[in-house]
Structures are given as C-alpha cells and as structure tokens.
Amino acid sequence: MSLREQPDSLVHVAHRLAQRQTSAEQLAEQAIARAGEGEGPSTFTRVLARTARAQAQASDTLRAANLVRSPLEGVPISIKDLFDVSGYRTRAGSTLLKFAPPATRNALVVDRLLAAGAVIVGTTNMTEFAFSGVGINPHYGTPRNPWGRTGGGRIPGGSSSGAAISVTDGMAFAALGTDTGGSVRIPAALCGLTGFKPTARRIPAAGALPLSTSLDSIGPIAHTVRCCALLDSVLAGEPPVRPEPADPARLQLLAPANLVLDGMDATVAEAWRRALARLAQAGVRIVHAPLAPLDELAAIHAHGTFSNAEAWAWHRQYLPARQSEYDPRVASRILVGSQMNAADYVDLLAARRDWIARMEAALADYDAFIMPTVPIVAPEIAPLQASDEAFFAANGLLLRNPSVVNFLDGCAISLPIHTPGEAPAGLSLACPGGQDRRLLAMALAAEALLRG
Numbered sequence: 227m228s229l230r231e232q233p234d235s236l237v238h239v240a241h242r243l244a245q246r247q248t249s250a251e252q253l254a255e256q257a258i259a260r261a262g263e264g265e266g267p268s269t270f271t272r273v274l275a276r277t278a279r280a281q282a283q284a285s286d287t288l289r290a291a292n293l294v295r296s297p298l299e300g301v302p303i304s305i306k307d308l309f310d311v312s313g314y315r316t317r318a319g320s321t322l323l324k325f326a327p328p329a330t331r332n333a334l335v336v337d338r339l340l341a342a343g344a345v346i347v348g349t350t351n352m353t354e355f356a357f358s359g360v361g362i363n364p365h366y367g368t369p370r371n372p373w374g375r376t377g378g379g380r381i382p383g384g385s386s387s388g389a390a391i392s393v394t395d396g397m398a399f400a401a402l403g404t405d406t407g408g409s410v411r412i413p414a415a416l417c418g419l420t421g422f423k424p425t426a427r428r429i430p431a432a433g434a435l436p437l438s439t440s441l442d443s444i445g446p447i448a449h450t451v452r453c454c455a456l457l458d459s460v461l462a463g464e465p466p467v468r469p470e471p472a473d474p475a476r477l478q479l480l481a482p483a484n485l486v487l488d489g490m491d492a493t494v495a496e497a498w499r500r501a502l503a504r505l506a507q508a509g510v511r512i513v514h515a516p517l518a519p520l521d522e523l524a525a526i527h528a529h530g531t532f533s534n535a536e537a538w539a540w541h542r543q544y545l546p547a548r549q550s551e552y553d554p555r556v557a558s559r560i561l562v563g564s565q566m567n568a569a570d571y572v573d574l575l576a577a578r579r580d581w582i583a584r585m586e587a588a589l590a591d592y593d594a595f596i597m598p599t600v601p602i603v604a605p606e607i608a609p610l611q612a613s614d615e616a617f618f619a620a621n622g623l624l625l626r627n628p629s630v631v632n633f634l635d636g637c638a639i640s641l642p643i644h645t646p647g648e649a650p651a652g653l654s655l656a657c658p659g660g661q662d663r664r665l666l667a668m669a670l671a672a673e674a675l676l677r678g
Contacts, residue, residue, distance in 0.1 A: 236399040236453035240297045243289070250289070250300030250345060253399075254282035257302040257347045261397045265375075268367035269388040269397060271307045271317060273348040278302070281345045288343070297456055297466055299343035304398035306389050307349040308356060309333040310433040318435045319352040319385075321365045322544060322551045333433025335402065335444055335461050342460045347398050350388030354553040356404060356437040357537060357560065359412045359600075359624035360610060360617065361387030364553050371417055371604045373649055378608040383413030383600075383624065389447050390417040400448035400457050406437045406533060408600075408628025410445045411640040415599035415652025420673075421447045421640045422454040422666075423631060425659040428462045436540060440532040440578075441632040451639065451669045458662070469663065471670035472593075475509035479655075480595040482517035486627045490601040497651040498598050501643040501676055508675045517595065519585045520630065526577045530566040535574070538563025555617060578633060585634055586658050594668055599640040599652030600624050627654065635659045639669045643676055 234242070242248045260266060261273045285300035305311070308318040310329035317323050332340070339346065351366050353359075361384030362368045369391040370379030382391050386403030390413035393401050403410040405423040414421025426443035436442055446457040452468070459466045481502065490498070506512055537560045538545075545564075549557050589595060602623055610617045631638040631654075638656035655672060657665045 234399070235449040236301055237450065237456065239399050240299075240301055243300050244294075250282035250285040251279070253300065253302050254278050254345050254347070257397050260395060261348060261392075265369045265391050265395055266397060269351055269369040269391045269395070270304070270348040271319070271351050271366055271388070272314065274311070274346055278345050278347050281340070285343050285345065294343070296342035296460060298339070298460055301344055301400070302347045302398050303339055303344045303400050303402065303457075304347050304350045304389060304392040305336060305339070305402040306352055306386055306404060308352065308404065308435040309336050309349070309402065311336060311346070311349065314349075316435055318356065319354045319363050319366065320552070322548060329433070331433065334430045336433070338460055338463060339402070344460075347392070350386070350392050350401060352387055352389070353385035353409075354556045355435075355537070355541070355560075356385040356406060356409055357533070357556045358384050358621050359408055360384050360621050361413060362607065362610060362617075363387070368607055370607070373418070373604065374606075378606060380604040380606050381416065381610065383416035383604065385409040386413050386447065390414060390419055393419055393447055393449065400446050400453055402457075402461070403445060403447055404434065404437070405443045405445050405628075405632065406441045407625045407632050410447055411599050411628045411638060411652065411654060412624050414447050414640045415642070416604040416650055418642045418644060418650035419447050420450055420454055420642065421445065422458055423628070423638045424458055424462070424662050425637045426635060427659070428662065436536070438531075438533040438536040440536060443632070451641070451666060451673045454639065455666045467663075469666045469670055471674060472664075472667040474505070474671050474675065477593050477668060477671070478511045478513065478591070479505075480517060480589065480592040481512050481514045482520060482595060482597060483514050484516040484518075485520040486597040486630070487601065489623055490598060491603060493603050493649050494598055494601055494651045497643045497648065498653065501653050504675050504678070505672060512596070513592070517585075517588055519581055519588060522581065523630070523633070526574070526581060529570040529574075530562050532574065534559065534563035535566045535571050536563070538566070555614065582634055582658070589658060594655045594657045594665060597627050597654050597656070599654040600627060603649035603651060631656045637662045637665050639665060641669060641673055641676055
C-alpha cells in the first residue's frame with residue numbers, strides 16, 4: 227500500500243460512524259482481515275478477533291440506542307504488546323515471558339480506551355522490551371516500512387514498530403504506543419504518520435511493562451494531529467477537546483543549530499529546508515541559534531542512562547542467567563546498567579534537574595523548539611541485521627533528537643514533511659513539560675501549512 231492510499235483518519239471514520247455511513251462491526255471485520263494478510267503477521271503479536279467482534283457488536287447496539295460513549299465509539303485501535311490485557315500474557319516483544327502468568331486486569335489506559343468505546347484489534351509487535359529505535363525483532367519478525375517493501379524492505383522504526391504499521395496498512399485507525407527515547411515519534415516519522423509524546427505524568431503507566439520509569443511516556447500514532455489529540459484526551463482521562471490551531475504569525479520557534487542537524491542525509495535535509503520555508507512564508511518566526519544545553523548531554527550520560535539503569539533494575543531477575551533468550555543487542559544495552567552504581571544514578575538525577583532548569587531558561591523566549599524528528603530516512607533491514615556496527619550507528623542517530631525531549635520531561639509531536647513519492651521524513655515541535663495543549667495548537671497550525 228502506498229502512502230497516498232492510506233485509510234481514513236480516526237477523526238474521519240468517527241464522523242462516518244456518527245453519520246451511520248459504516249458500522250463498528252464492518253470496521254472491525256476490515257481491520258481483522260487486514261491483520262491476517264501482508265505485513266499483518268509481523269505487525270501483531272496477537273489479534274484479538276473474538277473480543278474485537280464482541281466490542282464492535284456492543285458498540286453498534288449502543289449507537290442504535292443513541293448511546294455514544296465518546297468520539298472513539300466503535301473505532302478500531304491497536305495497542306503495543308507491553309500493555310496488560312486481562313487473560314493474556316504481556317510479552318513485550320520477547321519470548322522470555324512466554325510462560326509468565328497472564329495479566330489479571332487491563333492496563334489503566336486500555337480500560338480507558340474500552341470505556342470510551344474503542345475496539346481493540348490486537349497487540350502489536352515491538353522491539354524487544356522497547357529497547358531500540360530501529361524496530362527489528364528477531365523473535366516475531368519485523369514489519370516492513372510501507373515505503374520500500376521490495377526485497378528485505380526497510381525498517382519501520384521502533385520501538386513501537388507494529389503500532390505504526392497497523393495504522394499505515396489499515397489494521398487500525400490509531401495505535402497506542404510508548405515513548406522512552408522516541409519510540410512513538412521515530413516510527414511515525416519513518417512511516418509518514420503523526421506521533422505524539424505527551425508530558426509523561428499526564429498518562430498513567432499502571433499495567434505497562436516499564437523500560438525506564440524516569441523517561442517512559444504513553445502516546446498515540448495516527449494520521450493527523452486531531453486524531454492524536456482525541457486519543458490523548460481519552461488516555462489522560464480528560465474530556466475530548468477539539469483544539470484550535472494557533473496563529474502562525476504569533477509563533478516564534480527556535481531551530482537549534484547544534485547537535486540535531488548532525489548526520490542529516492540529503493533527503494531529510496531537503497524536506498527540512500522546504501518545511502521551514504513554508505512555515506516562514508506563513509509568518510512563523512524561526513530563529514536559528516545554538517541551544518547550548520544540548521552539547522552537555524554526552525557528558526551527562528558518560529556513565530550510562532536512565533534506560534540502562536532502570537532496565538537493569540527490572541531485568542536483573544533474568545539476566546545474566548537467561549541471557550540466551552534475549553535479543554543480544556537488547557541484552558547488551560541492559561547490561562550496561564549493571565555497571566552503574568548508586569552514586570552514578572544519584573548524579574544523573576541531579577544532573578537532569580539542573581539541565582531541565584537551564585533548558586527551560588534557554589527556551590523561555592520561544593513558543594517551542596523545532597528539529598528533524600530523525601536525521602535519516604528508514605534504512606534497509608538486511609544490513610542492520612547483519613552488522614552490529616551498522617545497527618548501533620543507525621540506532622544512535624534515530625534516538626538522538628527525540629530522546630532530548632524525554633530527558634527534558636517535555637512533550638513533542640512529529641509531523642510528516644515529505645511529498646508524495648518521497649521517503650517519509652518528520653518534523654518535531656517540542657516544549658517543556660506541561661505545555662501539551664499549546665503544543666497541539668501549534669501542531670495543528672504547522673500541519674495545515676506543511677500539508678499545503
């Protein structure tokens with residue numbers, strides 16, 4: 227399926243349901259059928275066909291009685307395979323947990339989706355334990371990017387790999403993912419979608435298997451900003467709000483001149499140049515200047531990251547005794563955390579607090595900062611499977627820009643900026659934490675300009 231032929235957006239299909247132009251049962255059958263063909267088997271670790279049909283039937287019954295729980299009523303949604311679903315094992319893209327006890331209750335965000343009337347199609351494939359931005363999974367396969375499926379294909383991005391492909395291929399109208407260092411925004415950018423990373427504390431993580439409790443956030447992947455905003459309000463337990471776009475002429479954005487443009491390939495560079503020109507022509511003031519705290523990140527993380535330390539704390543019950551059951555590249559990154567001591571972790575906590583304060587001060591005169599979501603287009607899968615050096619080089623480039631926002635405890639959104647026929651690329655708008663609604667308003671304005 228080409229990027230031009232993507233299925234309707236969540237907002238549009240919700241309108242079709244409201245107008246009785248389709249039914250939840252028809253949409254569920256379509257989603258289940260697509261999940262069984264093409265990239266479906268590597269996109270889903272579990273298709274919940276029986277329960278999805280029951281949820282869809284209940285939704286249609288309620289709608290016939292003029293009872294609509296939310297704008298998500300009857301809309302097929304996918305969820306990443308690290309959210310608990312009652313009665314099933316939460317595998318997190320791994321075979322390590324294949325004999326773990328089934329979940330006894332749903333993750334809180336899953337309950338919120340069900341209470342809103344969403345139809346849960348299934349659990350999506352992912353990087354094992356969410357520990358990579360590439361999206362390759364040696365246990366369950368790797369769903370191929372819709373741009374370039376010949377041969378071995380190109381990576382979908384990770385860790386929410388199946389989440390993105392479930393949306394591009396019409397197996398769901400939106401996907402629930404997690405973002406610890408870009409795991410919602412990276413696959414969104416590489417697959418031509420919109421991905422929103424909210425301020426982490428807004429969305430409860432109860433019932434989600436953690437990677438890094440300091441950095442994990444839960445967010446949507448969908449076709450448009452309004453789709454993401456709608457799903458975000460449900461996940462946060464807030465009333466659905468239809469955000470209004472900001473006035474482009476009143477926006478001042480910082481485009482950092484350091485770090486975030488390093489290693490940018492020619493395709494992304496051209497899409498980035500073109501996107502900035504469109505925004506500037508509409509009256510957005512874009513200031514190109516260094517954002518000094520970015521240059522400190524390497525030194526701050528010299529002894530390891532929160533992801534290393536906090537993943538090790540969770541996985542030490544399995545590592546190194548069961549290391550052979552892990553993806554070796556995931557295990558190696560978790561084991562870095564075993565070399566960090568308590569003082570390293572305390573120092574990292576203090577350094578983060580200080581760095582956030584200096585970032586907020588540096589950004590005080592701007593509405594947001596703007597950068598390429600990732601500096602490269604999706605690489606081919608085969609070379610990254612064959613070479614650790616190539617894999618970790620690509621992983622580092624993919625994670626570098628989006629991980630800045632997680633360390634900031636901020637919010638960010640990735641918007642597609644490619645033209646039809648081009649490799650997908652993304653532009654990120656980002657703010658310090660707690661500015662989610664302002665960010666979504668700016669994103670709506672930018673989306674309209676970028677889509678022309």
